[in-house]
Structures are given as C-alpha cells and as structure tokens.
Amino acid sequence: MTRLPKSLIIGAIITAIMVGAALLSRVWTPADPTGMNIVARLKPPGAAGLFGTDQIGRDVLSIIMAGAWTSLGIAVVATVIGGGIGTLLGVTAAAKGGRLERLVMSFNGVLFAFPPILSAILLGALLGPGALTSIIAIGIFMVPVFARVTRAAAIQIWARDYINAARMAGKGDARITMEHVLPNISAQIIVQLAIQTGLGILSEAGLSFLGMGVSPPTPSWGRMLSESQTFLDAAPHLVLAPGLAIAITVLGLNLLGDGLRDLTDPRRGQNG
Amino acid sequence: MAALLEVQNLSRHFGLGQGVVKALDDVSISLTKGEILGVVGESGSGKSTLARIVMGLDQPTSGRVIMDRQDLFDLSPRDLRKARRNFQMVFQDPYGSLDPRHRVGRIIAEPLHLDPRAPKGAARRDMVGKLLEDVGLSAADQDRHPHEFSGGQRQRIAVARALITKPRLLVADEATSALDLTVQKQILQLILDLRDEHGISVLFITHNIGVVDEICDTVAVMQNGRLVETGPARQVLDHPAQSYTRRLLAAEPRLDVIGRRSRR
Numbered sequence: 260m261t262r263l264p265k266s267l268i269i270g271a272i273i274t275a276i277m278v279g280a281a282l283l284s285r286v287w288t289p290a291d292p293t294g295m296n297i298v299a300r301l302k303p304p305g306a307a308g309l310f311g312t313d314q315i316g317r318d319v320l321s322i323i324m325a326g327a328w329t330s331l332g333i334a335v336v337a338t339v340i341g342g343g344i345g346t347l348l349g350v351t352a353a354a355k356g357g358r359l360e361r362l363v364m365s366f367n368g369v370l371f372a373f374p375p376i377l378s379a380i381l382l383g384a385l386l387g388p389g390a391l392t393s394i395i396a397i398g399i400f401m402v403p404v405f406a407r408v409t410r411a412a413a414i415q416i417w418a419r420d421y422i423n424a425a426r427m428a429g430k431g432d433a434r435i436t437m438e439h440v441l442p443n444i445s446a447q448i449i450v451q452l453a454i455q456t457g458l459g460i461l462s463e464a465g466l467s468f469l470g471m472g473v474s475p476p477t478p479s480w481g482r483m484l485s486e487s488q489t490f491l492d493a494a495p496h497l498v499l500a501p502g503l504a505i506a507i508t509v510l511g512l513n514l515l516g517d518g519l520r521d522l523t524d525p526r527r528g529q530n531g
Numbered sequence: 532m533a534a535l536l537e538v539q540n541l542s543r544h545f546g547l548g549q550g551v552v553k554a555l556d557d558v559s560i561s562l563t564k565g566e567i568l569g570v571v572g573e574s575g576s577g578k579s580t581l582a583r584i585v586m587g588l589d590q591p592t593s594g595r596v597i598m599d600r601q602d603l604f605d606l607s608p609r610d611l612r613k614a615r616r617n618f619q620m621v622f623q624d625p626y627g628s629l630d631p632r633h634r635v636g637r638i639i640a641e642p643l644h645l646d647p648r649a650p651k652g653a654a655r656r657d658m659v660g661k662l663l664e665d666v667g668l669s670a671a672d673q674d675r676h677p678h679e680f681s682g683g684q685r686q687r688i689a690v691a692r693a694l695i696t697k698p699r700l701l702v703a704d705e706a707t708s709a710l711d712l713t714v715q716k717q718i719l720q721l722i723l724d725l726r727d728e729h730g731i732s733v734l735f736i737t738h739n740i741g742v743v744d745e746i747c748d749t750v751a752v753m754q755n756g757r758l759v760e761t762g763p764a765r766q767v768l769d770h771p772a773q774s775y776t777r778r779l780l781a782a783e784p785r786l787d788v789i790g791r792r793s794r795r
Binding site: 420421423425427428429430439443 | 586588611612615619620622623624627628629630631632638641642643644645689692
C-alpha cells in the first residue's frame, strides 16, 4: 500500500466534518436555527452558544449547521447534474468526432459565457429566486467544465489499442464508451466532482449573498454574510462564522480533489 | 489453393491536393491457409496502415480486401460481424492493448461479442481457462488484472484474446517488437505452433528482419507505401533483388541469439 497524499487525508477529514454537520442538522442542532430570542441578541461566542447569537438572537452554530445542508445540498446536486450532462457531452464528442464534436464544443463555449450569477439573474426573472434557480444556474456553469475535461481524457483513451481490440470485437461507440472509456476516466471525473463541488459552494454563497439564492427563513451561509455585514463592528463573529465555514469547506473539497488527483497520477506508481 | 486473404491494389491517402500522403500506394498481396507472410519495412513504410485496413479499422482510398471470397468493405454490418470472427489482431504494445480496468478473463472473452451463440457463464470460463493454458499461462489467471503480468505474459493474453473466436487469419502488428529477445522467441514459437496445429494464416508486420527469417514463409518488403519486393522468405533474404531490400538487410543487426531456423 502506497502512502496516501497528505492533502487527501486533510481534505477528506474537513469534507467529512462538513458533510457530517449538514446531515446532523437534519435531526439535531444545539438550538432551533429559526428560533428568535430578541433578549439574547448579538451575544459573542461562549456563553450563548459556541458561536454566539445573531441580530435576532438565533444560535449561530445551529444556523451554520443548517446552512451547511443548504449549501452542500445545492452544490452537490448542481455539480452532479451539470457534471453528468457535461460528461455525457464530453464523451460523446470524443467518441463521434467531426461535426458533432465541433457542435458540442461550440455549444460549450456559449454555456461557458454564462457565469452562475448571470444565469441566476435570468432564471430568477423567470422562476423567482430559490433553491431550484440556484441549482440550475450553478449546474449550467458545470456543464462545459465537465465536457472539456472528459472530452480531453476520453480522446486519450480512444487512442489506446484496447479500443481497437473492442472495435474488432464488433462493439459500437456507445458500448465502448460505457465499457472502456468511462471506467478509465472515472478517476478524472471524481477529482473534478470534488473540485467543482467546492466552486459550487462558492457560487451558492455568492447567489444567496446577492439575494438570488434560497429564500428566508432557509438558512444559508451567503445570506448570513450579507445580513451580518452591518454588524461587523458590534459582532464580528457573525461575519466570521459563515465566512470561515465557506472558506474551510471549499478548501477541504479542493484538498480532497488535489489529493485524489495525486493518488491517481500515473507517474505515482504502477502502470495501469 | 485459393487465397484466404487477397489485398488488391490497395491505396490509402491522407490529406488532399498538394499535401497528400500516400500511406499505401497500390499494394497487392495474397495469403494462403497456413502461410506466414512477413511484411517488412522501416517506420512510415505503410505496414501498420495495411494491417489496420485488413482489420477493417480503417477505410482504403481505393482497392479491395477479399477475405474468403468476400469483399470486406462491401459487407453489411451484420455480415461484417460474422466475418470478423475469422480474423483477429495482436498489437505491438502489450501495455496499451489490454484494458487496465478489466480482468484478464473479460479481456480474452471480448471478441465473443461477435458471436451471439458463444458460451456464457461457466462454459465461457472453461473456454478462457483452456486458452490461457494453450498460451502458457494458467486458467486461474483470468481473475487477475493486466498490471499483475509482465510484458511477455500480457502479449500471451493478447494472443489468447485473438484466438478465442478460432480465427483463420491472425494479424500481428509488431507483436514481438516491444519484447526482449527471449520472450520474443517464446511468442514466435507460440505463433508457429498455432500455425502447425490449427493451420492459422499469419500476416506478420515487423521491422525486424531477424523475426522474418525466424518464422515467415514469404516476405513482402515495403517502402514509402509501395510494395518493392515479394517472394519466398529464404529467397528474398539471401538474394534480394531490390537495392532497398539489400540496404534494409545490411542495416539489420544479426540476431545470432535466435539463429536461423531450417526451412522445409
């Protein structure tokens, strides 16, 4: 057994803690994340809860935990759906080549021109702000990223002789993609999923910061940031808590992605 | 005897107009049952393009490939699948020709996809196990992954895969070039045994004259996509008619380790 990369271990631990907090928030939080208590407002960390309380006396730790569920949930669903569509486009382009490939890649270029914020503004006008709008806007942003990465990886696999052997066994493009190409690029896809989920968290925070994400009272890290900026002097913990939550989660996912990449780097070890 | 494989006036051009590259230029060869034909030439002479077209992996610009009296490029997809059982290929690089994610048993059984009535389950396992033993490995090796094997063992696995549909023609594209000399000799012996036992014809593509000397009955010499000389191996190697063949022979380090096989 080779030694695991440090980034993988640290990234996996951080990610596990965040996912654990998100899941735990569904069954238990220290206090009700929506329960107001005007008397105990803007309390610093310590006496009134580990992370203190906010401007209307809600327990900050509880909101952070519930917000983890919102942020991770939206980021994961958007990345999986957008990544799935992008992967399908990428491997199809690699398999078919020619005109279809050029069409897919031009379509990608068009999608790539829409950052999540812009998509969210357009979609928000149609659907109104909310979780679905965030998922679609972030998902659209994921499609071209995955299409590029998987196309490049799949093209390399298509050049291998075991693909020629599969062709001589009478297998078609779709079957070869399922049986040979996807299993051999799965490592790259998993790495990309981890890193892009991190970007998804950032995008979700950005959208809810701008008021285009989930609506109150659903807890959200981005909205916590925007609501607490006016209390920066009186209660810096209100800004620090969601800020650190976002930064640490994204860092954890990036470390996890980098660690997985190092683990699957062919230069690291045996052939194949 | 009627030819098993007949390549007629085959050309394959890449590019258009001024920049056209004639990878194959009006090449004709034929191969009878049980014959081992060596195609030799330096890199870029068109040998691999010839192999790819004969295997149906590439389309010729013009010319025909007749396998068993059927024009390969006239067949319906269904008939092509059927015809494909009769010819299989062993590739040069035993590291690139086996899918690292699949177990050996699955790799070897892959060409059975061509035959809807091929045995499944336990019968298939037995079939694969027997083939592994035929190529000098053990039946239990089918549960292992390619990375657990050496280059020579991998090439044996590739040969086993090529044999599972009981083909009549085996195309070996530089199949021994990536292997060291002793392993090379074992694979060549394996191919000779297959010919002697099953009457398989072999199109042996190589840049290595020593290998031609070792196993080929006839030889075709290629240069820049054209066939420059063809004939019985002994005659071409001992009395080359073309200056290119003489230069190719002179450039070849003698493989005294392998030595010359006495011919019938």
